[in-house]
Amino acid sequence: MLGWRYRVMWRWVCALVVVAGCWSDDPLVDGELTAAQLAHFREQFHHTAFDPCALPPGVDCNKAAQLGQELFFDVRLSDSGTGSGSDYRPSAGTGKTSCATCHDPNGYFIDTRMPNSVSQGQTKWTRRNAMTLLDLQLKASLTNRFTWDGSYHTAGDVLTLAITKAMSAKTANVAYYLQHEPQYATLFWDAFGMADPYEGAKLAFDAYLYRLAGESPFDAYVDGDDTALSADAKRGFGVFVGRGTCVECHSGPALGDFVPRNTGVAQAGSASDAGAGSADGDPADLGAFVTPSLRNIAMTGPYMHAGQLASLSAVIDFYRRGGDATSFPGTKDPRMVALELTDDDARDLEAFLVSLTDAPVDASLRQKLCPAGSGSQCP
Amino acid sequence: MSVKLVIACLLVARLALADDGSAAGSDAGSDVGSATGSAAVEPPPSPAEMAERIDDQEQRVRTLESKARVTESFNEDVGKLRWLPRFLTVFVDVGGFAVAGDGSGIRSDLGHVYYPKYAGRIAGQWVFMGDPLSTAINSLGEPADASDSRELRADTIHSKGRPSLIVNTVGLSIGKYLGHDISVSALAEVLPRPGDTLLDVPLAHIDWRPLSTVDLVISAGKVDSVLGVEYRSQDAPRRLGVTPSLICRYTCGRPLGAEARLVEGRLSLSGGMFASDQFDQRFEPKLELHASNLPTVAGHVQWMLPVGQGLEVGVSGAAGPQDNQPSASIAQWHVGLDAQLRDLHGWDAVAEYVQGLQQGETMSVPCDLAPCLTYKGAYVLVDRRVNDHFTPYVRVDWRSAVHQHGTDFVYESHVARATIGAHFEMTNTILAKIEYTFNHELDGIPQFADDILTTSLVVATE
Secondary structure (H helix, E strand, C coil): CCCHHHHHHHHHHHHHHHHHHCCCCCCCECCCECHHHHHHHHHHHCCCCCCCCCCCCCCCHHHHHHHHHHHHCCHHHHCCEECCHHHCEECCCCCCCCHHHHCEHHHCCECCCCCCCCCECCCCECCCCCCCCCCHHHHHHHCCCECCCCCECCHHHHHHHHHHHHCCCCCHHHHHHHHHCHHHHHHHHHHHCCCCHHHHHHHHHHHHHCCCCCCCHHHHHHCCCCCCCCHHHHHHHHHHHCCCCHHHCCCCCCCCCCCEECCCCCCCCCCCCCEHHHHHCCHHHCCEEECCCCCCHHHCCCECCCCCECCHHHHHHHHHCCCCCCCCCCCCCCCCCCCCCCHHHHHHHHHHHHCCCCCCCCHHHCCCCCCCCCHHHCC | CHHHHHHHHHHHHHHHHHHHHHHHHHCCCCCHHHHHHHHHCCCCCCHHHHHHHHHHHHHHHHHHHHHHHHHHHHHHHHHHHHCCCEEEEEEEEEEEEEECCCCCCEEECHHHCCCHHHCCCCCHHHEEEECCCCCECCCCCCECCCCCCCCCCCCCCCCCCCCEEEEEEEEEEEEEEEECCEEEEEEEEEECCCCCCEEEEEEEEEEECCCCCCEEEEEEEECCCCCCCHHHHCCCCCCCCCCCCCCHHHHCCCCEEEEEEEEECCEEEEEEEECCCCCCHHHCCCCCCCCCCCCEEEEEEEEEECCCCCEEEEEEEEEEECCCCCCCCCEEEEEEEEEEEEEECCEEEEEEEEEEEECCECCCCCCCCECEEEEEEEEEEEEECCCCCEEEEEEEEEEEEEEEECCCEEEEEEEEEEEEEEEEECCCCEEEEEEEEEEEECCCCCCCCCCEEEEEEEEECC
């Protein structure tokens, strides 16, 4: 027979057990995330399908895209020329570089000519790595920072950059051929009617490039298909949003927020590149480069703004050690610290990055169009 | 023989008086005159009975004398112990534990889902929710796993959620009286752990008792804390339960410094000047002297009330420059209330509340030059000594703290726990304990698996 004190005590203990039993634990998803966290990331990385024909009213989207695709492969845009204004005349046959030269359609639209080097322009190597043109519409929906230093605000601005710098030519080439090449003149008229030739050309490029997008296994996973990723890639996703802290900068549907940051990448070669700091004049941006999208990253090496790193594993090692110690301008972002990743973490992370690879875009978009009567520019 | 006869006569008289008293006691209210009359008619004992009684009484006298000698010897031993002529105690604490989940008490706020205010400033991986020490499995307060914690760098057990056996501590406590009322004592602990075996000397101090009439001890060296009461029984042989409370990390440290302790009647005073705060430095990351340019001052006042075998209520506090900071203007402070009840109808209870602040220093990102810490916490521990061997107990504790260091990390620790356990005192030198702790995260932090079952078997030499 227990005394009243014992009864009180054991009632108390039992009540405590019952209360504690009500403190149920939330199960983790894949051992890493709470359901709320997974839902958060699925929402963050999800992107709705875009309408590639989201162009100004009155523009014939298909004709514009066809024109854009033809211009994309046209080396005449890099012709040298003489004169100015209406007297401008390109020197036929001098151009050797088209957009496709540095954005290889069969190489995920990057410069594939030198596997571990920066892009080669018309006459010389550029200082910076050619970025892929895939998922351009997604990028344009998220940011107005284009190129590595973020100083170009539209895709059209980048077209001008490409023609004048990488192709060492003049934008007047575009207007000239749109007016003097019958095929282009017809397409341009059908697409835009009366319009400024160069502005129309920008829209034509947009219409074409917006079609260069695909779906990756990660997109399927984000949309709720738990089987879309391998076990390694799922663990790698956990590293990406967790111990790797990659998601702090590579966030959003593009897996990149396009904000300039100094990650401490040692300068390539002797030429100093101050990045965004030289473009916007802000000392805080010295040595900072735009955080790019990671979509298709496994297919778009070499990496970093000047192609300093040849492989994904080299990039992961770079972040594991907290970036380079010296030989870069400016001050490294304080979040660039050595990461405590295991070799397994690194392998899993690489598997995840591979899962960001889109299926190749349709072959018809990766080749030069050769409509009837197209003339000498078709093979 | 004559002596026996004298004793016999005395005994007769004594027994007669005892019988009277006994009768009066057992028959309260009876008539005194009738009792006297009854004794008058009782026949005297025979010589044989007298001799038997004398032998019996002589045996009793010998027994009492023997016991008196034992008592006197014991008193001598106690007197010697008070002045610590020499002692050496070895204890071994072994245990087994199982902790749910990955063994750690923290999870990262990946995606800044729960604390969006840190987005863009501190990586979600480094925004830690929960308490890194809430999954402690032994008296040292070691968590079963530190997981990705950035402040608690020594993941000494690193169980990854796997249950295991462990040798918690091999302890050696030594002391010696040096004369002139001066003694020295120290505690050394060996912690066999995966990887490197750790050697710790948590206590090493010189004690001086300057007054013979007042219980005053002045100590210097690596000394006990003066904050609260939990530090008094924090080592495995003296701790009732297996694990410390959530606030022990703030009050159980053993800093370098000098302190004085005075007990005068119902009043207890203690205070001192220390090179650092009184946090448990076992969990602090930097291998350097925890000191700043000025000392930390701490004190404790306690008054005993006549409840049960004593209800001690106290208040304690500490203030000084923040540890490891070059500027003395970066302050830290701590206040606490405590109460300890002893043996009220067999019940014991301890309760403490603490609150404190480490100010930190900011240059560009909050708390980037010096980490900031704010904390509150409390616990209540109640036990019932059922018999000499078995004492069940219940503890409820809570801690709410924010600890931030620039972009390196922030801990949002808001945890309540409930612990039930049992303490078995098998012999004077063998203790066994078992306890189960439920962890419950507060402040909107998701509930994750981090409950603890842990045991401890402590064997100590005399």
